[in-house]
Amino acid sequence: MERIYIFKRFERFWHWSQALLIMFMLLSGFEVHGSFTLFGFENAVAYHTISAWMIITLWIFAVFWTFTTGEWKQYIPSMEKVDAMIKYYITGIFTNAPHPFKQTRLSKHNPLQKLAYIFVLVVINPIIWFSGWAYLFYNDLAVVGLQGLPLEWIAYVHVIGAYMMLVFFIAHVYLGTAGHTPTSHIKAMITGWEETD
Amino acid sequence: MKKQRYIIGYLLFLIGGVMVSSAGYASAKAETMQKPAAAIPATTANTKKAKSNSTADHSKFKELDKNFNSGPEVTKACLTCHTEAAKQVHATKHWTWEFINPATKRKLGKKNVINNFCTSTKTNETFCSACHVGYGWKDDKFDFTEEAAVDCLACHDTTKSYKKIPGLSGHPNYKKMEWPPHSGKFRPATDLKKIAQNVGQTSRDTCGGCHFYGGGGDAVKHGDLDSSLKQPGKYLDVHMDAKGLNFSCGKCHLSDSHEVSGSRYAPTSIDKKGAIMRGKAGERNPTTCVACHDNAPHKEYAKLNDHTDKIACQTCHIPEFARGPRETKMTWDWSTAGKLDEKGHPIKINSSSGAVAYDSKKGDFTYDRVVIPEYKWFNGEVKFTLFGDKVDGSDIVKINDMMGGPDDPNALIWPFKVFRGKQPYDVGNQTLAVFHTAGKDEAAFWGNFDWEKSMKAGMASTGVEYSGKMAFVETEMSWPITHMVAPKEDALTCAQCHKENGRLSKVAGIYQPGTNSTPILDMLGSIVAWLTLLGVIIHGGIRVIQSRKGA
Amino acid sequence: MKIILGFIAGIALVVVITLMYAADLMVNEYESPFGVEETAARVQANIQSLEHRGWKLSALRNPAKAVAAGGTNVLPVLLVEACSTTYSAPLLKDDKTKIVSLLMPCTITVYKKDDGKTYIGTMNSGLVGRVFGKKVGDIMAEVAKDQQVFINMDPSKPAPPLIRTGPGGGGGKGGAVDAGC
Numbered sequence: 001m002e003r004i005y006i007f008k009r010f011e012r013f014w015h016w017s018q019a020l021l022i023m024f025m026l027l028s029g030f031e032v033h034g035s036f037t038l039f040g041f042e043n044a045v046a047y048h049t050i051s052a053w054m055i056i057t058l059w060i061f062a063v064f065w066t067f068t069t070g071e072w073k074q075y076i077p078s079m080e081k082v083d084a085m086i087k088y089y090i091t092g093i094f095t096n097a098p099h100p101f102k103q104t105r106l107s108k109h110n111p112l113q114k115l116a117y118i119f120v121l122v123v124i125n126p127i128i129w130f131s132g133w134a135y136l137f138y139n140d141l142a143v144v145g146l147q148g149l150p151l152e153w154i155a156y157v158h159v160i161g162a163y164m165m166l167v168f169f170i171a172h173v174y175l176g177t178a179g180h181t182p183t184s185h186i187k188a189m190i191t192g193w194e195e196t197d
Numbered sequence: 198m199k200k201q202r203y204i205i206g207y208l209l210f211l212i213g214g215v216m217v218s219s220a221g222y223a224s225a226k227a228e229t230m231q232k233p234a235a236a237i238p239a240t241t242a243n244t245k246k247a248k249s250n251s252t253a254d255h256s257k258f259k260e261l262d263k264n265f266n267s268g269p270e271v272t273k274a275c276l277t278c279h280t281e282a283a284k285q286v287h288a289t290k291h292w293t294w295e296f297i298n299p300a301t302k303r304k305l306g307k308k309n310v311i312n313n314f315c316t317s318t319k320t321n322e323t324f325c326s327a328c329h330v331g332y333g334w335k336d337d338k339f340d341f342t343e344e345a346a347v348d349c350l351a352c353h354d355t356t357k358s359y360k361k362i363p364g365l366s367g368h369p370n371y372k373k374m375e376w377p378p379h380s381g382k383f384r385p386a387t388d389l390k391k392i393a394q395n396v397g398q399t400s401r402d403t404c405g406g407c408h409f410y411g412g413g414g415d416a417v418k419h420g421d422l423d424s425s426l427k428q429p430g431k432y433l434d435v436h437m438d439a440k441g442l443n444f445s446c447g448k449c450h451l452s453d454s455h456e457v458s459g460s461r462y463a464p465t466s467i468d469k470k471g472a473i474m475r476g477k478a479g480e481r482n483p484t485t486c487v488a489c490h491d492n493a494p495h496k497e498y499a500k501l502n503d504h505t506d507k508i509a510c511q512t513c514h515i516p517e518f519a520r521g522p523r524e525t526k527m528t529w530d531w532s533t534a535g536k537l538d539e540k541g542h543p544i545k546i547n548s549s550s551g552a553v554a555y556d557s558k559k560g561d562f563t564y565d566r567v568v569i570p571e572y573k574w575f576n577g578e579v580k581f582t583l584f585g586d587k588v589d590g591s592d593i594v595k596i597n598d599m600m601g602g603p604d605d606p607n608a609l610i611w612p613f614k615v616f617r618g619k620q621p622y623d624v625g626n627q628t629l630a631v632f633h634t635a636g637k638d639e640a641a642f643w644g645n646f647d648w649e650k651s652m653k654a655g656m657a658s659t660g661v662e663y664s665g666k667m668a669f670v671e672t673e674m675s676w677p678i679t680h681m682v683a684p685k686e687d688a689l690t691c692a693q694c695h696k697e698n699g700r701l702s703k704v705a706g707i708y709q710p711g712t713n714s715t716p717i718l719d720m721l722g723s724i725v726a727w728l729t730l731l732g733v734i735i736h737g738g739i740r741v742i743q744s745r746k747g748a
Numbered sequence: 749m750k751i752i753l754g755f756i757a758g759i760a761l762v763v764v765i766t767l768m769y770a771a772d773l774m775v776n777e778y779e780s781p782f783g784v785e786e787t788a789a790r791v792q793a794n795i796q797s798l799e800h801r802g803w804k805l806s807a808l809r810n811p812a813k814a815v816a817a818g819g820t821n822v823l824p825v826l827l828v829e830a831c832s833t834t835y836s837a838p839l840l841k842d843d844k845t846k847i848v849s850l851l852m853p854c855t856i857t858v859y860k861k862d863d864g865k866t867y868i869g870t871m872n873s874g875l876v877g878r879v880f881g882k883k884v885g886d887i888m889a890e891v892a893k894d895q896q897v898f899i900n901m902d903p904s905k906p907a908p909p910l911i912r913t914g915p916g917g918g919g920g921k922g923g924a925v926d927a928g929c
Contacts, residue, residue, distance in 0.1 A: 033719075035719070041695045042690065045691070049500075139502075150708065156715060160718065163721075163723075163725060167729045170729045173577040174733040177737070433820075548908045549783075549789035549910045549912055550789075551909065551910070566824065567824050569864040684819060692864060
């Protein structure tokens, strides 16, 4: 049994605050959309907006941190070993086969993880963020030359993004249990230390 | 250990952040609005006999120190000093009862339109002219250039004792008379000297003398104007609140040269140009909400300002009309008029609340109070169905049709009272009918209950001969709601629209978050999310089973 | 052990479900085809039609009026209050059931909602009565039967006049109903 320090303090703080905010925004956001009643429409809008600004603030820090520490390299995707990962999730994981990917400090995300995160970064987030801003500043869209853009379209795109994020969230939470042991990833995300083979 | 505390501390901070900011939002919301309007002293129109601020005490004028025999005599006395007043009044709608629509050039005004209440003033002038600012209009020979025929007192009385009686062609009663008819109550002769010596500015009582009683009775016509506005509580009208801002009508309906601003024939549906600075000359209507409140009046929750491009202030701030104790008339069915009892006498049947639900003279009525408006796009243009416009009974006739739609930059969603009825039309001539109702003559429907005679006399007054065949057609008339502004705490809440089947659910062309209006997207999104969850559960389940086997 | 835990869990579930729906069980709401005032007037007329079962109107209350006096708007609400000595007397005689006078007089509420429609609300007297034991339960079951008559809206009958008596009702003085319970 080996233990390596994978997630630094800021990373963990980023991860968990983002997790809380995303859960809260899914909840308040789908209420604004009309899927259910929980906080009341007025409050849901207010909470959703406040959390949006909080997550934006968080991301400013995160981007700064990622680049200054060189951690951005962790997110460069590659197709290497992707097939092995898929095979592992389809069969190996059930038969206690060894994990095809070995975490190191320099490479802490497995190839599928990298693909998933880059997808979040370049697809889901832009969809949500840009449509969200357009939603929030709908009446001032003329400033960026988008006057006349129907609110309905903006809302559609934003809701599509929300469903994508919901799917990511479900898969991500589950795959959090698919480490070396069911709890090893989660422990690592809390303490920073990951157990590996 | 230290690290963990760090994390927990941050999480608490995060949660706290959300809570504090939302609490701040809530308390800001609860804070009372800064009232720029409150700075304006509530002076003139106080209906309680306040000390007059006028520089003239009319009781000291010898021109007025005499016993007048008639209204025109008083007017002549007024005109000895106010030399231009009658000419000014002659130029107004209050006098001409005529309005030329600037867009269509069609002739509107009380003299020309046919509504679905008492329908038409033609041939009924002796009664209708009780609300004309003049004396003596009893038929089409009335001289609209006669200066002495202007009624100054209808608007400038301050004693509340001046009343023009229907049937007297615009005159008050100069002799003691029974009023209301057959009530056994008597009105004393009008004390013209006392009234003339106490003239002053217009007030809620004088404007309301006609406008609160439109359609033939208190609260009948508009729904947002009735006698409860003479001394309203704050709940009924935040501006006119008798114990608060106490606005007179003229505070918003600024007048110049006897021309009163604000019009139902050419209303201002939208004004994007912000508050009007005092003294700034211009053609803009000073009677709008925007004229004082600006286009972005919501300081504490700015998102609300994002609504002002589509929604009139009135839509949220007058959540219901007829909120006072009076009921407003909602429907009028002329087709049932004329039923008589066994002895041949006209009958009246009361509703549960004591209002007249059936009257042989007029037909069936329904009423309501605290009415939830209907909402429609409106760009300020109103298209009337006038006499001669084709009516064939196949469709519901829109007495006035509100123009505008979601793609019209000048249209906003407005609240309306929609008044529905059935009324006579001339089948042969394919037009809404003018029929003769009031009067002591043989043809008046209210005396004889004979549609044929009434139609013949009424149609003749228009120059079109009655075809001999009449029927009843369903009609709708829309009244923009703009009075009875509620305190801001009573404005519509977000969720009154932002929910399924909310207040604006029938308005076309708007996307409202929270109304569950993307069913296909929601179905697809939910399917994908549920499938993911299902996949995860199956995957996890197999893992659990396999690991047990292994163990 | 498992059985006991399961049993406890079952009880907890029942309690939770009951609490969730308790409010709905205690009251009934019906839509009326008429306006608020006419609905209230019809309820009054229905109550008067059961005079042979001891029913008398005791008051008409208008709580919206008090709210308006405070400067705020609410949609119209009228409370029609009635009482029957046939049912109240035995309950008031017995020391054990005197406290049930809290539920007197019998109130029918008529109100308008944001959809513009008028609704009639009643207490679920049958169920509430049972909570207080057999005697109260039996009497309240009778009241519940009568309540079904109170809320009967028959459009073939003409609109009766609203009887405005009692605190907040405004209008008439005494007149038709001065007794009550």
